Amino acid sequence: MHAVVSGHRLPYISGRTGNLTARRSKRANTTVRMAFREDGPTVAVVGVTGAVGQEFLQVLSDRDFPYRSIRMLASRRSAGRHLSFENREYTIEELSPESFDGVDVALFSAGGSVSREFGPVAAERGAVVVDNSSAFRMDPGVPLVIPEVNPDAMKHIRLEGRSKGAIIANPNCSTIICLMAATPLHRRAKVVRMVVSTYQAASGAGAAAMEELELQTREVLDGKRPTCKIFKQQYAFNLFSHNAPVLSNGYNEEEMKLVKETRKIWNDEDVKVTATCIRVPVMRAHAESVNLQFENPLDEDTAREILKGAPGVVVIDDRGANRFPTPLEVSNKDDVAVGRVRQDVSQDGNHGLDIFVCGDQIRKGAALNAVQIAEMLL
Amino acid sequence: MHAVVSGHRLPYISGRTGNLTARRSKRANTTVRMAFREDGPTVAVVGVTGAVGQEFLQVLSDRDFPYRSIRMLASRRSAGRHLSFENREYTIEELSPESFDGVDVALFSAGGSVSREFGPVAAERGAVVVDNSSAFRMDPGVPLVIPEVNPDAMKHIRLEGRSKGAIIANPNCSTIICLMAATPLHRRAKVVRMVVSTYQAASGAGAAAMEELELQTREVLDGKRPTCKIFKQQYAFNLFSHNAPVLSNGYNEEEMKLVKETRKIWNDEDVKVTATCIRVPVMRAHAESVNLQFENPLDEDTAREILKGAPGVVVIDDRGANRFPTPLEVSNKDDVAVGRVRQDVSQDGNHGLDIFVCGDQIRKGAALNAVQIAEMLL
Numbered sequence: 089m090h091a092v093v094s095g096h097r098l099p100y101i102s103g104r105t106g107n108l109t110a111r112r113s114k115r116a117n118t119t120v121r122m123a124f125r126e127d128g129p130t131v132a133v134v135g136v137t138g139a140v141g142q143e144f145l146q147v148l149s150d151r152d153f154p155y156r157s158i159r160m161l162a163s164r165r166s167a168g169r170h171l172s173f174e175n176r177e178y179t180i181e182e183l184s185p186e187s188f189d190g191v192d193v194a195l196f197s198a199g200g201s202v203s204r205e206f207g208p209v210a211a212e213r214g215a216v217v218v219d220n221s222s223a224f225r226m227d228p229g230v231p232l233v234i235p236e237v238n239p240d241a242m243k244h245i246r247l248e249g250r251s252k253g254a255i256i257a258n259p260n261c262s263t264i265i266c267l268m269a270a271t272p273l274h275r276r277a278k279v280v281r282m283v284v285s286t287y288q289a290a291s292g293a294g295a296a297a298m299e300e301l302e303l304q305t306r307e308v309l310d311g312k313r314p315t316c317k318i319f320k321q322q323y324a325f326n327l328f329s330h331n332a333p334v335l336s337n338g339y340n341e342e343e344m345k346l347v348k349e350t351r352k353i354w355n356d357e358d359v360k361v362t363a364t365c366i367r368v369p370v371m372r373a374h375a376e377s378v379n380l381q382f383e384n385p386l387d388e389d390t391a392r393e394i395l396k397g398a399p400g401v402v403v404i405d406d407r408g409a410n411r412f413p414t415p416l417e418v419s420n421k422d423d424v425a426v427g428r429v430r431q432d433v434s435q436d437g438n439h440g441l442d443i444f445v446c447g448d449q450i451r452k453g454a455a456l457n458a459v460q461i462a463e464m465l466l
Numbered sequence: 467m468h469a470v471v472s473g474h475r476l477p478y479i480s481g482r483t484g485n486l487t488a489r490r491s492k493r494a495n496t497t498v499r500m501a502f503r504e505d506g507p508t509v510a511v512v513g514v515t516g517a518v519g520q521e522f523l524q525v526l527s528d529r530d531f532p533y534r535s536i537r538m539l540a541s542r543r544s545a546g547r548h549l550s551f552e553n554r555e556y557t558i559e560e561l562s563p564e565s566f567d568g569v570d571v572a573l574f575s576a577g578g579s580v581s582r583e584f585g586p587v588a589a590e591r592g593a594v595v596v597d598n599s600s601a602f603r604m605d606p607g608v609p610l611v612i613p614e615v616n617p618d619a620m621k622h623i624r625l626e627g628r629s630k631g632a633i634i635a636n637p638n639c640s641t642i643i644c645l646m647a648a649t650p651l652h653r654r655a656k657v658v659r660m661v662v663s664t665y666q667a668a669s670g671a672g673a674a675a676m677e678e679l680e681l682q683t684r685e686v687l688d689g690k691r692p693t694c695k696i697f698k699q700q701y702a703f704n705l706f707s708h709n710a711p712v713l714s715n716g717y718n719e720e721e722m723k724l725v726k727e728t729r730k731i732w733n734d735e736d737v738k739v740t741a742t743c744i745r746v747p748v749m750r751a752h753a754e755s756v757n758l759q760f761e762n763p764l765d766e767d768t769a770r771e772i773l774k775g776a777p778g779v780v781v782i783d784d785r786g787a788n789r790f791p792t793p794l795e796v797s798n799k800d801d802v803a804v805g806r807v808r809q810d811v812s813q814d815g816n817h818g819l820d821i822f823v824c825g826d827q828i829r830k831g832a833a834l835n836a837v838q839i840a841e842m843l844l
Binding site for chain 2: 281282283285287301302305306309321322325326327328329331333334337338339340347360361362364366368369370371375377379388407408410412414415416427428429430431432433434435440442444
C-alpha cells in the first residue's frame with residue numbers, strides 16, 4: 089500500500105510508480121534495446137533493491153547507457169529475488185568478492201560499511217567503482233566528482249586499456265544540489281562564504297523513510313499515534329534537525345559534508361561554508377536556501393543569465409507570478425532548479441546574492457550523478 | 467472533519483481540539499472565573515472567528531486576564547453566531563465604529579484592511595488598539611513591541627487616566643520568533659548581520675490554509691488531485707517560497723518584514739538582515755535557521771547560558787541525543803525554543819553563531835504577544 093504512494097519500493101519488481109512525486113518515466117519498463125553493445129562495459133549495481141539502486145536502473149535505461157551486461161547485487165536478504173529490467177529477467181545475486189570478476193563499472197549504493205568492505209575489493213579486481221556513500225569522499229586519492237563542476241578531477245581514470253581499477257566518489261546529495269547552482273556563480277565572482285539552510289526530503293534516509301513518512305501521515309490524519317521506526321520522532325506535519333550524528337563542534341555530519349566536500353570539489357581550502365540541515369516532510373527532492381558572499385561584484389541579472397546557461401540547471405524565477413522552484417516540481421527530473429535570485433540587501437556593493445535551489449535527491453543527488461560519472465569513463 | 471485535525475476552527479464554538487498539534491490546554495473550556503474584575507478593562511476581540519482570534523480567547527483565559535467584559539467582533543458573515551467562553555454565552559457582533567464605545571483594549575486580527583479602517587476609529591473612541599496586522603507596524607508613531615524585547619517602546623501608553631486611545635503594533639510572527647532568541651545575544655555581543663531562512667507553518671495563512679493542507683494531504687494519499695484554493699500549488703508533501711507578494715528588489719513582503727521590523731524593534735538602522743521565507747507542510751509553528759555575525763566575540767557556551775536565562779525562551783540543545791527544537795514540540799506552547807547553538811565555522815574569532823529556533827506562530831507569534839502587550843497596559 090505504501091509503495092503505491094511513495095513509489096520507490098522496487099518499481100522493477102512491483103512495477104509501481106509514485107503519485108506523491110511528479111510522474112516518473114515508465115520508459116524503463118517499456119523500452120526494448122535493439123541491441124546490447126557487445127563492446128560496452130559490464131556493470132554491477134550494488135544495493136539494487138534500495139531507492140538509489142532502483143534509480144540507477146531507471147537512469148541507465150533513460151540514458152541508454154551502453155552496457156554489455158548488468159549484475160544485480162544486494163545483501164543475502166534480497167538474493168534470489170527476481171527482477172525485470174529492459175525486458176530481461178535477472179536474479180539478484182548476493183554480494184561477494186567474486187561478484188566483481190569481469191566487471192568494468194560498479195555502481196555502489198549500499199551504505200558506507202558495504203562500500204568500505206567491497207569497494208577496494210571491486211577495484212582490486214579491475215572495476216572502476218562509483219561509490220555513492222561517504223566512505224571515500226574525503227580520501228585524498230579518491231576523486232569527488234560532479235561532472236558539470238569538476239570533471240578534470242577524474243580525467244586520469246579511464247576504462248579503455250586500464251591496468252587496474254579505481255574508486256570515484258559521488259558527493260553528498262546536498263552538496264551536489266547546492267554546487268550545481270553555486271559553481272557557475274563561483275567561477276564568475278569567486279564565492280568567499282556560503283550560508284546554507286537545507287529542506288531535506290525523506291528519500292535521503294532511504295525508501296523505508298519515505299514509507300514511514302507516508303504511514304505516519306495516514307496515522308496522524310486518522311488520529312493515531314505515529315509509528316516511529318526510522319526516525320525517533322514524528323515526521324508527519326513536522327520537521328527536525330537532520331538525523332546524522334552531531335559532532336563535537338555542534339554540526340551534524342550532513343552539515344560538515346557541505347563544508348568539506350565544497351572545499352574538495354572546488355579545490356579551494358579557503359572557501360568558508362556553514363550549513364544547517366533540516367529534514368522536512370517531503371518525499372524525494374531537497375531544497376536549499378543559499379546565501380552567497382563574493383570576492384568580486386556580481387549583479388542579479390548577470391547571475392540569472394549565468395545560471396540560464398549552466399548545464400544541468402534550469403532557472404524558475406517568475407517574481408510576478410510568485411513562481412519559483414519547488415521540490416515536487418523537480419521530483420524525477422534531471423535538472424536542478426534555481427530561483428529567488430536576488431541581490432542580498434544585507435551586503436554592500438553587489439557582493440552578495442540569495443538563491444533558492446531544488447533538486448531530486450535520488451536522481452541528480454545520487455543515481456544520475458553516478459551514471460554521468462560512468463559515462464565520462466567511456 | 468478537517469477541523470478535528472487542524473483543530474483551529476472555532477474551538478469555542480465547536481469545542482474541538484487538534485491532534486496534528488501538541489495537545490492544547492482545555493482550561494479555557496472548563497475554568498470558571500470566581501469573579502470578573504469590575505475594575506478590569508473592557509476588551510474587544512476583532513476577528514474572533516479566525517485562528518488568531520480564537521487564540522486570543524485561549525490566551526486571555528489561560529492567563530486569567532482581568533477583563534470586565536469582552537466584545538466578540540467579526541464580519542457580517544459571522545455576526546449573530548453564538549460563542550461560549552469561560553462559561554458565558556456571547557453573540558458575535560458585526561464590527562462597526564460603535565463597537566468600540568467604552569472599549570479599553572481592542573485586540574485586532576482581521577487583516578490589514580480591517581485594521582486600517584477600524585484601528586484609528588477605535589483609537590479615536592478611546593481604545594488602545596493592539597493590532598496584529600502589518601498595517602501600522604512601520605508607522606513612526608506606532609510602537610512595534612515584543613514585551614520581552616522592547617517594552618520601553620510603549621511605556622508612554624497607559625490605560626489608567628488616559629485621555630485618548632492609541633495603536634500598538636504586534637510584529638510579524640517570523641520577526642517575533644527570531645528576535646526572541648536573537649535579542650539576548652544581540653544585547654551581549656551586538657548583531658551586525660543576520661541571515662535567516664524560515665520554515666513557516668500553514669497557520670500563518672489562517673485556519674483555512676491549515677484545513678487546505680490537511681485536505682490536500684488526504685487527497686494526495688488517496689491518489690487524488692489536491693484542492694488548491696488558498697495556495698495555487700500543491701502544499702502537501704511539498705514546500706514553496708512564501709506566498710506574500712514579491713517586491714521589486716526580489717524579496718517578498720514577508721522577508722522584508724524581518725529586515726525592517728528588526729531594525730525598528732532593535733532601534734538600530736545599521737543592523738543588516740537578509741531572509742528567505744519558505745512555507746513548509748507544518749500546521750501551526752514556525753522554524754527558523756538563523757546565522758548571526760557579531761561585532762564582539764561570543765562563544766557558544768556563553769550564548770547558551772544567556773539563552774537559558776532569557777524570558778520566554780527555552781533551550782533544547784542535546785547533541786548526544788540529537789534532540790533539538792521542532793515545530794510540533796512548541797505547538798500550543800508560550801515559549802520559543804532554541805537549539806543547534808554552535809560556533810559558526812565560516813567565521814573567525816568567535817564572531818559568529820548558528821542557531822535554530824521554533825515558536826508557535828499563532829501563540830507567541832500573534833495572540834500571546836498581543837495579550838502580553840495588553841497586560842503591560844494595566
